[in-house]
Amino acid sequence: MNADIIESYIEKVYGYAVNHTFSREEADELSQEILFTAVRELPKLKDDSKFELWLWGIASNVTKTFRRYMGKQRAMYSYDTLESFPYEEEQKNESEELYDALRTRIAMLSELYRSIIILFYYDGLSIKQISEKLHIPEGTVTWRLSEARKKLKKECTEMNETALNPVKLMIRINGEGNYKDPISPFPYVYISDALSQNILYYCYETPKTVEALAKLCGVPAYYIEDCLGNLMKREAVSEVSKGKYRTDFIIYSNETREYAEKAKGIFAPVVEDFVSSMKILADAAERLGIYTAGKPKEELIYLYGILAMEHLSEKYNPIKWVERPVRYDGCRWSYHAYLMNGNQNPIRGLGREESSNLGSRGTYKHISYHFGGFSYREMMFDNEINICEDILLGRKINDTDSATSAIAKGFISKKENGKLFVTVPAFTKEQKQQLDLLADTAFQSSIDEYSDGVRKYVHGYQKLFPEHLKEDVARACSYMFLTLYATHICDMAKEKGLLTPPPDGSICDVLIQYK
Incomplete structure (x- = not known):
């Protein structure tokens, strides 16, 4: 059988992976492992008519192995921060705590400002070198560096208490489409992870920046940026002005x-x-x-x-x-969500x-x-x-x-x-x-x-x-x-x-x- 047939199943395999994992990162990893295994094992398939049954059998086996590897317990968010920044001298405990806090605050900045801070302070590049590396004028580098310093000073306060009390949304769609779990999941499956729910909630009434969302959700900005990319791809959020994002569907409260x-x-x-x-x-x-x-x-x-x-x-x-508008998958539907109070x-x-x-x-x-x-x-x-x-x-x-x-x-x-x-x-x-x-x-x-x-x-x-x-x-x-x-x-x-x-x-x- 021609291996090209596997290409036509990439989206379905990803949908399957989303339904069997706890984050988009895990879904990416699992779907790649399923597809790699399928390509490797394809020559052993004798009956082409049984391809789909064979593929989902492989998916099931790979998923079992993957779950054993990843472990059964998942945290709701990953609170990793930038951990590889070099500093020469060994510091006292108080200084180490200060560095940790600073790294955390840098992680909460959007990529626009985060990269400038890292290149200037941690990589030791000059304004001119940063300008050449990022292909932007030196004046822009200077302005961004100044803005980043202001933001860091502002962010060095206590994190918003809502970060420790995340909201829960139940997201659904109205409309039409050819969906059947787990092979062809409903569109809301792709935006129902915990971080997406919180971003959607905070962007509902008024547009929010990446930095504001990082503070509200209590996670580094690069997670927010990654999540926003997916939410825009899935037409759940739009960028209404430069760097400001807004939820594009009703949330019932x-x-x-x-x-x-x-x-x-x-x-x-x-x-x-x-x-x-x-x-x-x-x-x-x-x-x-x-x-x-x-x-x-x-x-x-x-x-x-x-x-x-x-x-x-x-x-x-x-x-x-x-x-209803025609969506990214060619079907007419719209999201809606319910702000859950317990299970009510x-x-x-x-x-x-x-x-x-x-x-x-x-x-x-x-x-x-x-x-x-x-x-x-x-x-x-x-x-x-x-x-x-x-x-x-x-x-x-x-x-x-x-x-x-x-x-x-x-x-x-x-x-x-x-x-x-x-x-x-x-x-x-x-x-x-x-x-x-x-x-x-x-x-x-x-x-x-x-x-x-x-x-x-x-x-x-x-x-x-x-x-x-x-x-x-x-x-x-x-x-x-x-x-x-x-x-x-x-x-x-x-x-x-x-x-x-x-x-x-x-x-x-x-x-x-x-x-």
């Missing part, structure tokens, strides 16, 4: 939770009429012959409600959608994952929702969806591997008679079209008032976020048409006894035929 509770009353007048509309739709849906997977009407009413909101959003959503998510929202099953033989897509009372269930992938479709249509099952996977994930179960049973409700294309028409009629008396409530809610909500994120905020506000149904209407209806809470462990997902 407790402020959003507080606003949600405060503004809850906006929807109090519409809850009863809205729930009446939901019940009218649920009654009418019973006549469509929908495959309900044996779920009771008390659960299905929530599913019908969210499907109705998705349909009605096209006409009644007061906040128009802003298209700062907002209650509507989770939605959709597997569109594109480029497959199947005609169905899978959508998984999770909100108040409904447990999270990961979305199906193409072959799993197709197996469910085969069962629904009474076809013979040939792909036993995908069937086994679907059973393990709970999408399929076995009846007492041994027959396979799909646990997810399903709509044919015609049934979904009919449900949309029924929703138009059922919500006629309540949708205008709900839409007006959404408009009032987002008027205050959009003020919670930095001005530079207005496109991201517009998208978040547009999605509120669906979210507020899940977090406010449904919750208030359950509190008033208008809706029955779903039993523990309930799932809200659906298969919809779309072609």
Whole structure:
């Protein structure tokens, strides 16, 4: 087999390495070791059709060896500082401590100033020699040296206490793309290390310099620079002016939770009429012959409600959608993050994952929702969806591997008679079209008032976020048409006894035929 094929797997191997290590440095080292081993062992591969299976087998074996080598415990940060600076005389302990402190402060400077200090004081070069070495004018060297001295004097104070109390973000994406861990990780995997999280947090409200970030995070500036390089490559941070960096996506904090509770009353007048509309739709849906997977009407009413909101959003959503940008990987998506307080998510929202099953033989897509009372269930992938479709249509099952996977994930179960049973409700294309028409009629008396409530809610909500994120905020506000149904209407209806809470462990997902 031609070794060139390995080139096409470089990004996937790196993604695998990121998922199996604790830092980008380790990921770089592990991915290089996997690729080197693969190139070396490639001549031994006899069956070209088994290349991918063979490659991930090598990756697994190399990873085991790598982990034994690196050890199981990792510090959150590496606090290494410059340790190789020469000085001639042996100093007293107090002097050594002074040198250590000075080296640490130099390490906190950005490369622009750090290199000047090292070349002048530690390497002993003159202004002229530094000018020649760095290919910059002597006047620039003199100015940078002066600025570096000022910064060192300023930095020789106690490190910001936040450096000892790092923040924790849970980063995710909204949008579309072809991602499947661990081979093709979601983009947020590459920016979820501890240092990245802290940089993103500190650059959120106002742009920060490398020196400011080094002080806030408590790590040498060269780690900050390396991390910023990756964050810019992954389009999470931008340089808004020379040497100043800003986070380019929304971070939800407790402020959003507080606003949600405060503004809850906006929807109090519409809850009863809205729930009446939901019940009218649920009654009418019973006549469509929908495959309900044996779920009771008390659960299905929530599913019908969210499907109705998705349909009605096209006409009644007061906040128009802003298209997501095309990202570095060619897909349209955007990051968002939650500032975690322990394990508590700062907002209650509507989770939605959709597997569109594109480029497959199947005609169905899978959508998984999770909100108040409904447990999270990961979305199906193409072959799993197709197996469910085969069962629904009474076809013979040939792909036993995908069937086994679907059973393990709970999408399929076995009846007492041994027959396979799909646990997810399903709509044919015609049934979904009919449900949309029924929703138009059922919500006629309540949708205008709900839409007006959404408009009032987002008027205050959009003020919670930095001005530079207005496109991201517009998208978040547009999605509120669906979210507020899940977090406010449904919750208030359950509190008033208008809706029955779903039993523990309930799932809200659906298969919809779309072609």
